[in-house]
Amino acid sequence: MTEIRLITFDLDNTLWDVGEVLHHAEQQMRQWLDANVPEYTRTLDRDALTKIRTAVVTERPQLGHNVSALRQEVLFRGIVSCGYPATEARRYARSAFATFFQARQEVVFFEHALEALGELAASYQLGALTNGNADIQRVGLDRFFSFAFSSADVAASKPAPDIFHAALNHAGVAPQQCIHVGDNLIDDVHGAGSVGMHTIWVKLSDQPNTIGHTQPSEVVEDLAELPGAVSRIHTA
Numbered sequence: 691m692t693e694i695r696l697i698t699f700d701l702d703n704t705l706w707d708v709g710e711v712l713h714h715a716e717q718q719m720r721q722w723l724d725a726n727v728p729e730y731t732r733t734l735d736r737d738a739l740t741k742i743r744t745a746v747v748t749e750r751p752q753l754g755h756n757v758s759a760l761r762q763e764v765l766f767r768g769i770v771s772c773g774y775p776a777t778e779a780r781r782y783a784r785s786a787f788a789t790f791f792q793a794r795q796e797v798v799f800f801e802h803a804l805e806a807l808g809e810l811a812a813s814y815q816l817g818a819l820t821n822g823n824a825d826i827q828r829v830g831l832d833r834f835f836s837f838a839f840s841s842a843d844v845a846a847s848k849p850a851p852d853i854f855h856a857a858l859n860h861a862g863v864a865p866q867q868c869i870h871v872g873d874n875l876i877d878d879v880h881g882a883g884s885v886g887m888h889t890i891w892v893k894l895s896d897q898p899n900t901i902g903h904t905q906p907s908e909v910v911e912d913l914a915e916l917p918g919a920v921s922r923i924h925t926a
Contacts, residue, residue, distance in 0.1 A: 694888070694924045696861045697810055698854075699835070700872030701820045704892050705807075705913075706797040708822065715793035722789040727782050729772035742767050756842035758823045762787045795828035800894065802914035807834040809917045817857050819870070821847045821877065837861075848874075849881025858885075869907070869923055871916065880904040888923050890916065 702708035723730045734742075746753060746763050753760040765783035770776060810816060811834040818826050818838035826838045839856045846852035858865060865886030872878025873892045882889050883904050891906035892913065908919035 693867055694814060694869055694920065695863045696817065696857070696868040697814045697920065698817045698819045698857050698868060698870045698882075698887075699807075700848075700870075700874065700878050700892075701818055701824045701826075702822045703873045703894075704871060704878075705803045705831075706799050711794060711797050714796065715790045718793040719786050719790035722786055726785070727769055727772065727774070730768055733772055734768050739764060739768060742771070752845060755821075755845050755847050757821075758787070758791070758842065761790065791823070794823065795825055797824070797829050800913055802912060806913045806916040807831070810834075810920060814920070815861055817861065819848065819853050819857055848877035849884065851881070851885045854882055854885045854887060858887075869920060875904075879906045890919050890923075892916075 699705065702711075720731055743760070743764050746760060746767065750763070753763060762783050765786050766776075766779050769779035769782050774782065807816065816835045818824075818831065818835045819840075820838070821841045823840065823842070826832050826835050837857070837860055839853050839860075841847040841853060844852040844856050848854075854865075854870065858868060861868075866888070868882075869888040869890060870878060870882035871890045871892060872882070873894065875891065879889045879891050883906075888907040890908045890910060893909050893911050907923050910916055910919050
């Protein structure tokens, strides 16, 4: 029998639709910019912002693992390019990002997500591992998760092993005592599997399994199936 002591979860597209969340957050930020820095949205189209982002990541590659800092830097440089002095641009960038970040935490959970988390939290330690910048306190998940690590915390993004090792070290468990749950076959299934964790692929769309020999321990197509999948791994 496998003794499972820890279950880690990806967040975006595992527990909610991140596309909808980001679309709403972008709209809120754009409204703020329209009201406070109107030149930004008038003069900077998607191509211009992509060029700024590419330049930032090229000059400061570590920001590729910190989506919050990266977004703020792109905002700052974009506002500077509109003719604002650096000090004022930095202030506006912080305020615009704060508007985005608040809306980014307004998530709509997938059906059965909270019920599954509540059931699992009663028997296992849960943690969150994300390449994004969702905040478990702001989205109301701190009642289930005892810790969270982001790619910014470890300066590396999934599927790199760093974030998985951080969780294992924090909880004091061996890889075979942990299950990682996520929607992404590369970042979650391959990444966690490569360090020896059990994995559950949350397959809520029709994406095919295209990662060859790295297979998940279990597959669920509805989050209501999660407790049962965990139980099967635990009793294997």
